[in-house]
Amino acid sequence: MLIRPETMGDTWRPRPDGPAKVTGSLPYLTDLVFPNMLIGKVLRSAYPHAELESIDTDEAKRLPGVHAILTHEDVPRMNRFGIVMPDQPVFCEDRVRFVGDAICAVAADTAEIATQALRLVKVVYRPLPVVTNPEAALTEDAPRLHPNGNVLHRAGYRRGKAQDAMADCSVIVEETYETPRQMHAYLETEGGVVVPEEDGSITVYMGTQHGYRDRQQLARILAMPEHAIRIVSSPMGGSFGGKDELNVQPYAALLALATGRPVKIHQTRAESVRSALKRHPMQIHMRTGADANGHILAHQVSIVADTGAYATLGPAVLDFAVEHATGPYRIPNLEIEGVSVFTNNGVSGEFRGFGGNQVTFAVEGQVERLAAKLGIDPWEMRRRNLRHAEDLGPLGQRIAPTDGAAQVLEAIRRSPVWPAQTGAAGPVGVGSGADVGSGSGATGEGLPLGLPWKRRGVGMALAMHGSGLGFGRPDPAGGRLSLMPNGKVEVAFGFEEVGQGLLAVIEQLATSELGCAPEDLCIRIGDTAVVPVSGSTTASRATNVVYQAIRRMKPSWQAEMVAAAARLTGLPAERLRLGPGGVWDSERMGADRPVLSYRSLAQQRSQHLPTAEAHFSFPTTPDAVTGGHYLYTFGAVVAQVEVDLLTGSIEVRRLDQAIAAGPVIHPMGYAGQIEGGGSMALGFTLMEDVPMTEGFYEVGNFDSYLIPTIADVPRTVDVDAIEQLLPGDPFGPRGVGEIGTVAVAPAIAAAVHNACGYVAHRLPISPKEIVQSWGDGTAGIGHL
Amino acid sequence: MTTENPLGNSPYVWRPHTVEEAWAIKQRFGEDACYVAGGTLLQLQWEGGAGKPRHLISLEGIQTLTQIRKSADEEGLVLDIGALCKLGTCKAHPLVVRNWPLLAAACGAVGSPAVRNRATLGGNVANGHGDTLTALLALDGELLWFDENSRTSITTAPVHSMVVSADMDEDIGQSADMDEDIGQSADMNGDSFGRSADTAGPPSPSRLLMGVRLRRESNAAMSGLRHISIFRKLGRRAAFVPSLVTVAASCVQRMDENAGSGQKNTVHATQIDHVRLVVGAIDFAPRRLTAAERLLEGAVPSPDLWHRLHANIMADLNPPDHAFASADYRRLTAANVLVAQLAEACSGFVKEGIQC
Numbered sequence A: 001m002l003i004r005p006e007t008m009g010d011t012w013r014p015r016p017d018g019p020a021k022v023t024g025s026l027p028y029l030t031d032l033v034f035p036n037m038l039i040g041k042v043l044r045s046a047y048p049h050a051e052l053e054s055i056d057t058d059e060a061k062r063l064p065g066v067h068a069i070l071t072h073e074d075v076p077r078m079n080r081f082g083i084v085m086p087d088q089p090v091f092c093e094d095r096v097r098f099v100g101d102a103i104c105a106v107a108a109d110t111a112e113i114a115t116q117a118l119r120l121v122k123v124v125y126r127p128l129p130v131v132t133n134p135e136a137a138l139t140e141d142a143p144r145l146h147p148n149g150n151v152l153h154r155a156g157y158r159r160g161k162a163q164d165a166m167a168d169c170s171v172i173v174e175e176t177y178e179t180p181r182q183m184h185a186y187l188e189t190e191g192g193v194v195v196p197e198e199d200g201s202i203t204v205y206m207g208t209q210h211g212y213r214d215r216q217q218l219a220r221i222l223a224m225p226e227h228a229i230r231i232v233s234s235p236m237g238g239s240f241g242g243k244d245e246l247n248v249q250p251y252a253a254l255l256a257l258a259t260g261r262p263v264k265i266h267q268t269r270a271e272s273v274r275s276a277l278k279r280h281p282m283q284i285h286m287r288t289g290a291d292a293n294g295h296i297l298a299h300q301v302s303i304v305a306d307t308g309a310y311a312t313l314g315p316a317v318l319d320f321a322v323e324h325a326t327g328p329y330r331i332p333n334l335e336i337e338g339v340s341v342f343t344n345n346g347v348s349g350e351f352r353g354f355g356g357n358q359v360t361f362a363v364e365g366q367v368e369r370l371a372a373k374l375g376i377d378p379w380e381m382r383r384r385n386l387r388h389a390e391d392l393g394p395l396g397q398r399i400a401p402t403d404g405a406a407q408v409l410e411a412i413r414r415s416p417v418w419p420a421q422t423g424a425a426g427p428v429g430v431g432s433g434a435d436v437g438s439g440s441g442a443t444g445e446g447l448p449l450g451l452p453w454k455r456r457g458v459g460m461a462l463a464m465h466g467s468g469l470g471f472g473r474p475d476p477a478g479g480r481l482s483l484m485p486n487g488k489v490e491v492a493f494g495f496e497e498v499g500q501g502l503l504a505v506i507e508q509l510a511t512s513e514l515g516c517a518p519e520d521l522c523i524r525i526g527d528t529a530v531v532p533v534s535g536s537t538t539a540s541r542a543t544n545v546v547y548q549a550i551r552r553m554k555p556s557w558q559a560e561m562v563a564a565a566a567r568l569t570g571l572p573a574e575r576l577r578l579g580p581g582g583v584w585d586s587e588r589m590g591a592d593r594p595v596l597s598y599r600s601l602a603q604q605r606s607q608h609l610p611t612a613e614a615h616f617s618f619p620t621t622p623d624a625v626t627g628g629h630y631l632y633t634f635g636a637v638v639a640q641v642e643v644d645l646l647t648g649s650i651e652v653r654r655l656d657q658a659i660a661a662g663p664v665i666h667p668m669g670y671a672g673q674i675e676g677g678g679s680m681a682l683g684f685t686l687m688e689d690v691p692m693t694e695g696f697y698e699v700g701n702f703d704s705y706l707i708p709t710i711a712d713v714p715r716t717v718d719v720d721a722i723e724q725l726l727p728g729d730p731f732g733p734r735g736v737g738e739i740g741t742v743a744v745a746p747a748i749a750a751a752v753h754n755a756c757g758y759v760a761h762r763l764p765i766s767p768k769e770i771v772q773s774w775g776d777g778t779a780g781i782g783h784l
Numbered sequence B: 001m002t003t004e005n006p007l008g009n010s011p012y013v014w015r016p017h018t019v020e021e022a023w024a025i026k027q028r029f030g031e032d033a034c035y036v037a038g039g040t041l042l043q044l045q046w047e048g049g050a051g052k053p054r055h056l057i058s059l060e061g062i063q064t065l066t067q068i069r070k071s072a073d074e075e076g077l078v079l080d081i082g083a084l085c086k087l088g089t090c091k092a093h094p095l096v097v098r099n100w101p102l103l104a105a106a107c108g109a110v111g112s113p114a115v116r117n118r119a120t121l122g123g124n125v126a127n128g129h130g131d132t133l134t135a136l137l138a139l140d141g142e143l144l145w146f147d148e149n150s151r152t153s154i155t156t157a158p159v160h161s162m163v164v165s166a167d168m169d170e171d172i173g174q175s176a177d178m179d180e181d182i183g184q185s186a187d188m189n190g191d192s193f194g195r196s197a198d199t200a201g202p203p204s205p206s207r208l209l210m211g212v213r214l215r216r217e218s219n220a221a222m223s224g225l226r227h228i229s230i231f232r233k234l235g236r237r238a239a240f241v242p243s244l245v246t247v248a249a250s251c252v253q254r255m256d257e258n259a260g261s262g263q264k265n266t267v268h269a270t271q272i273d274h275v276r277l278v279v280g281a282i283d284f285a286p287r288r289l290t291a292a293e294r295l296l297e298g299a300v301p302s303p304d305l306w307h308r309l310h311a312n313i314m315a316d317l318n319p320p321d322h323a324f325a326s327a328d329y330r331r332l333t334a335a336n337v338l339v340a341q342l343a344e345a346c347s348g349f350v351k352e353g354i355q356c
């Protein structure tokens, strides 16, 4: 089903928080102001790797307007944080490992005073040799960044005998792929306010993707019981994984406790670039062999991830990359190994796609190269190797049966620019004949002006993407449904609205499942004081959890509501059902109002209002495969590009995606995730990277770190949502937060190849390499 | 512009209503004062750590500087664009769009719509490395300066006086041998707009840019000729981007009387004149490619001519390395774009107008 406003009927409606966001009237947590509030700032390391000899804050403390300056000596309990293994210092004691490491933090009357105070802090460093890349980190004589050395994590998977099977292959392709250090580039930088409450507790108004986990981590640092910490974490101006880990919460909390006053920290963009997580740059070596019919027989993969200075979710990202390194293909002989390595390059961590984007660029690149070598159509090549509905998962684990791979492959063929639709021929290389003046391109859309230096091409790619945290990782889920005394139906989840459209999903599911109207609802999220445990707002899991929870809570809650209404109205319970505004008599549905409004029900009942809770775990594979997933979504992308041979610049004219993720809950939100994900991935493919030199960032802000603007994204994006699940599938809608980002890079790379013959193995694709890929770089004027 | 109060005391803002007043305030405070027009570049520089001056002289209240005035003499059309004109206004002004599409394109290539709604043409020119300078250089624009220390208060100077050292021959087109590196005094690593170092600025620190003057030949003089102009700014994305290479070209071409029947908008290759070829970027001030201009002047387009032009530019242009584009890539793309787009335009696909 193509998601188009015209065909969606009345489900095509804006999200509840849409108007306030678009008009700018919605207050974010970083907009909050409290009486007596101080401003906090954090001093970050001047060096990427150094010993800390001394920290002298005396002079800074004396600056008028300064209320507190804290160092590691002021951390009450554990001076560390990190979701998987807490190895990152809140404040460094004796050593810094990246330029974002925190030395001290100040609270002052104004941001200017805080900044000036930090200038007055005297820190003596003894610079150490910098570990600039993973290869260097793995050598014998590399400085050891952590007690156990520089290897954060190793992961791998084997099946059959890949090395031996290579001998049976007619073609083998071998390539090393490199992917960039992408920045999340959320519009709202990290921050918010921490307020000390009268009872000794604190309230943390700061964005995160898992309020309860922040609470747990903060409790360890602050030596406070978890219940004395309240986390208010919605709404947020974007996260994309970047605010999953703690960022400035500990500093604001410590400063608020030290001063007894609310403390606000809101990082500037430059501070954010310096301290925040990035996507893992990966170097991925693949050697893949196929028989003459195009069946892939063997696949050898070696992944090296630059995880930067600290762990955060680095181990899980590597596990995910290993798991997804085979794509949605049946490959009998596999040898995959990966290593995630500490360096002094920032900190890499969780980022939309979670390692899948990197390996998908590589594995799809291999499929393209094999197809080209064998002279097999790229679509057909994929069809021949595609997994079947009942196949085991990529790590040999049992998964929820799914036909998604075949569904998206079939659907993406219908993209109007795919050659199956246009009847156009295969690749047109630049060297291919004198007629380079074919501005009309391979796919016949035609340029208004036939510019001889422009070439069009199309390319495709597939992806398979697991949701949930994976086997062996606690993945609790749940929700709560209750009638409130004011007659509103409270739907509560421990999730955060990070821009993904969660409120619309909850509203849509609650109204369609329960029968009530949007106005009847009171949606509660992002506040540990009032929401149940639902797990993290990550891993494309929230939509599915909301669906499952509401389905679980609905029968008992509805029954309780109806029974209460039956007692109050005297009507038999069988005749009553929930509807907009209240409980309706099913024999008089034409009436202009319910027989009992929710408000009257609540008022007359006054005590023991109907409530239901759900507690369950996100579906996981029954097989003990660490990190192995159970629910998967699939995506297929067709990209059409126009390459300018004069400059090597690439214009993406079209980015169509077919997605198999179960039923569409909120069409506008679904399309938004896929289109937005596509744009984010377009940036990953064509322009985004944070280069580092000797551990220092080469970019400091959005004037040099470039993300796509509206002028870079294609005018036309078709999103084809395949809703059909296999018969009997009980799991409902899967999330689509990540899948739209995963297969975009390889599709664009294939399209560039198709347009001009240049084969990219490194992202972002270099225009310079495109131009220089034909001798002297003058292909663009070759027609003269 | 040296004093900075760390505790954030804002500069004092003066709001003069006339250029004379503005100039006098600047005279009075010298280094401690700075003109501000849209403030977009200054803001960027402050954000990048540059010190704020004690006094800001806002030019926004000087009404005369916001006007666009057309006049005509027997030589042709003259347009005076006030320095305070917003780039967005300039970009869309009918007279500019019709007669100097090159400038309209250059204005449209600066920043984003929001930036263009505040940023002024004067601010773009006066800072010495704005995108519009590349276009103005190709259009033989003139600058109108106010400086009471000079004999006449208002002086005109060719645009290239902004970008070459003051002691250079006034008429660049005529000077035979030019130093290769003219106008390339640059911040080699500059990438963002705010970071760029001082290029050759106006000689008198107090002088105030009143506007830009453009001329266009009369219709009579242009009969049988057509204007060709090219503007292209290359960056790492499609819009709102610092320039890695910006090229501007302008020339006139004789139209062949016999051509065109049946084939719409087509003329035969004929002689080209008044050639201006300019290359600039965020980190190097625009310069004319005079040797390449001489090669084209009076020539009739042919494949051979275009290939010689390419070779000429490759030999002549020496852009610096840039964090995101090597010198050789910048040289190559400048040559490719100029040659391909000029050849295309001169071959007659585009009857009149601009290629971007």
Ligand SMILES: Cc1cc2nc3c(=O)[nH]c(=O)nc-3n(C[C@H](O)[C@H](O)[C@H](O)COP(=O)(O)OP(=O)(O)OC[C@H]3O[C@@H](n4cnc5c(N)ncnc54)[C@H](O)[C@@H]3O)c2cc1C
Residues within 6 Å of the ligand: B034, B035, B036, B037, B038, B039, B040, B041, B042, B043, B044, B059, B083, B084, B087, B109, B110, B111, B112, B115, B118, B119, B120, B121, B122, B123, B124, B125, B126, B127, B129, B130, B131, B132, B193, B207, B208, B209, B210, B240, B241, B242, B243
């Ligand atoms: C986000 C962003 C993107 C940008 N992108 C581009 C771009 O793509 N291309 C580009 O060229 N620039 C770009 N800029 C830089 C800048 O916005 C432009 O150069 C703009 O035209 C400057 O005009 P302004 O009126 O804002 O100048 P201001 O900031 O007010 O002044 C700039 C300088 O010129 C001086 N000045 C201003 N007017 C006069 C005058 N009449 N007489 C004498 N001196 C004067 C000021 O003293 C100051 O030194 C960008 C800036 C930002 C913030």
